Amino acid sequence: MNIPDNLHYTSDHEWVSIEGDLATVGITDHAQEELSDVVFVELPSVGQAVGSGDEVGTVESVKAASPIYSPLGGEITAINTELEGDPSVINSSPYEEGWIFKIRLEDAGDLDDLLDATSYEDLIS
Amino acid sequence: MSRELKETPLREVHLELGAKLVGFAGWEMPIRYGSILEEHQSVRQAAGIFDISHMGHLHVEGAGSSEWLNRMLTNNVDKLSDGEAQYTFLLNEEGGVIDDLILYRLEETSFLLVVNAARVAEAFAWMRANKIKEEIDLTDQSAEMAGMAVQGPLVAEVYSRIMGGRTLPRRNEVDIFEIEGHRLTVCRTGYTGEDGFELFCRAGVGSYWFRRALEDGARACGLGARDTLRLEMCYPLNGSDLSPERTPLESGLGFFVDLEKEDFVGREVLLAQKSEGLSEVLTPLVCLESGPPIRPGCKVFAPDGQELGRLTSGTLSPSVGVGIGMAYLPCDIAQVGTAVSVEVRGRMIPAEVSKKPFYKKA
Numbered sequence: 001m002n003i004p005d006n007l008h009y010t011s012d013h014e015w016v017s018i019e020g021d022l023a024t025v026g027i028t029d030h031a032q033e034e035l036s037d038v039v040f041v042e043l044p045s046v047g048q049a050v051g052s053g054d055e056v057g058t059v060e061s062v063k064a065a066s067p068i069y070s071p072l073g074g075e076i077t078a079i080n081t082e083l084e085g086d087p088s089v090i091n092s093s094p095y096e097e098g099w100i101f102k103i104r105l106e107d108a109g110d111l112d113d114l115l116d117a118t119s120y121e122d123l124i125s
Numbered sequence: 126m127s128r129e130l131k132e133t134p135l136r137e138v139h140l141e142l143g144a145k146l147v148g149f150a151g152w153e154m155p156i157r158y159g160s161i162l163e164e165h166q167s168v169r170q171a172a173g174i175f176d177i178s179h180m181g182h183l184h185v186e187g188a189g190s191s192e193w194l195n196r197m198l199t200n201n202v203d204k205l206s207d208g209e210a211q212y213t214f215l216l217n218e219e220g221g222v223i224d225d226l227i228l229y230r231l232e233e234t235s236f237l238l239v240v241n242a243a244r245v246a247e248a249f250a251w252m253r254a255n256k257i258k259e260e261i262d263l264t265d266q267s268a269e270m271a272g273m274a275v276q277g278p279l280v281a282e283v284y285s286r287i288m289g290g291r292t293l294p295r296r297n298e299v300d301i302f303e304i305e306g307h308r309l310t311v312c313r314t315g316y317t318g319e320d321g322f323e324l325f326c327r328a329g330v331g332s333y334w335f336r337r338a339l340e341d342g343a344r345a346c347g348l349g350a351r352d353t354l355r356l357e358m359c360y361p362l363n364g365s366d367l368s369p370e371r372t373p374l375e376s377g378l379g380f381f382v383d384l385e386k387e388d389f390v391g392r393e394v395l396l397a398q399k400s401e402g403l404s405e406v407l408t409p410l411v412c413l414e415s416g417p418p419i420r421p422g423c424k425v426f427a428p429d430g431q432e433l434g435r436l437t438s439g440t441l442s443p444s445v446g447v448g449i450g451m452a453y454l455p456c457d458i459a460q461v462g463t464a465v466s467v468e469v470r471g472r473m474i475p476a477e478v479s480k481k482p483f484y485k486k487a
Contacts, residue, residue, distance in 0.1 A: 036145075036157060036159075036160055036161055036349075037160050037161055037162045039162075039418060039441050040416070040417045040418060040441070042417060042470075058417070058470070060417055060418055061161075062161045062162065062349060062353060062418070062440065062441060062443070063156065063161065063349050065417070065418070065420070065470075
């Protein structure tokens with residue numbers, strides 16, 4: 001199971017990469033493995049204001065639909081439209097090409113709720 | 126995972142293969158080993174193997190068995206010769222489906238019924254309650270058996286390799302034989318739309334034969350692929366598409382009901398439905414554009430916004446690449462090409478009534 005050290009995680013099996021006040025969000029290797037073949041992704045909208053924990057989209061496999069939550073509050077600044085054409089990128093590259101959306105952070109305090117790689121590994125083991 | 130779930134005799138092999146196990150019809154079953162899409166394609170293009178040990182085995186034996194089964198089941202038992210099988214229904218007094226099953230005539234007075242896992246107890250109880258003759262012996266052998274379905278265009282070769290050159294029985298026929306000291310029942314039947322066979326043996330030797338099929342070229346497939354494969358063929362799933370509140374005529378499966386034969390349980394209701402006409406029928410729907418997968422429970426709407434019903438089955442078809450599903454819809458809507466829409470999370474997905482099946486071999 002791939003859990004990169006440089007990322008932050010949530011108990012909803014999402015990862016967060018922070019650069020300044022900009023965060024990139026996706027689902028973890030464990031989550032894509034549990035879902036198996038991702039066949040559809042419903043993305044949030046650019047410009048959308050979201051609160052921490054809001055449901056902002058959906059990742060669907062053959063058998064199940066799974067909500068995507070925003071781990072942080074702020075404004076959505078980018079979405080990965082490549083996923084609309086080929087959602088299986090989430091399976092093949094969950095931490096790189098399979099990123100889902102970027103968000104401009106409103107409150108850096110939200111970061112305190114995220115897990116580090118070790119805590120996330122404990123959570124799923 | 127609930128401790129009350131029954132374990133299949135093939136569990137050890139599933140765990141070795143890294144299967145993801147889920148609860149289904151009271152059993153802990155593999156839903157997939159890896160990718161459902163790949164498992165699906167292996168059955169469409171080569172050969173896949175499914176654990177079907179959860180299915181029930183009812184045995185009927187004794188003088189008068191065929192007359193009694195003709196009273197209990199919708200299809201005509203008299204059409205079977207020794208070693209032949211037919212798809213048929215066990216109905217309640219209201220004509221509703223208790224179970225859909227395969228009936229095998231082993232000998233003139235010996236029959237095997239392979240029934241759905243979730244309905245074994247109910248089917249057995251219903252049949253026992255309606256048993257007319259003491260001399261007919263009805264037994265439930267489900268717990269003693271392992272079963273596997275090997276399906277796909279290459280199964281004839283796979284079978285020949287497993288069985289040392291033996292050839293498959295003909296379609297809908299059964300072969301019972303001893304090999305390597307084991308008694309096997311092999312039927313040329315399936316639930317995927319591909320050529321295939323189902324093999325039943327004693328529970329204790331199930332893993333051995335499952336492994337043999339894997340070694341000889343079949344890929345392990347779970348219930349996830351089984352569901353997408355059967356839905357592409359419009360094969361109904363009992364408990365979803367079939368129910369005690371719906372007759373086989375409403376399910377579009379009148380072909381397996383012989384209304385001409387002597388009385389059988391539910392016949393009066395079916396005759397009345399036939400003369401008065403149905404109000405709703407199980408209708409295949411295909412989405413006209415890509416979008417979120419449609420799933421059981423999704424609402425179906427007419428173009429004028431009227432709600433028509435809900436999907437009893439629905440998935441993204443791995444072979445066709447769009448959403449497919451079935452719903453009980455009014456007969457005037459259930460005409461091929463009629464436009465409807467299917468609601469997914471508030472979004473209307475354009476769809477139309479499809480021909481059966483959704484998938485046809487090229």
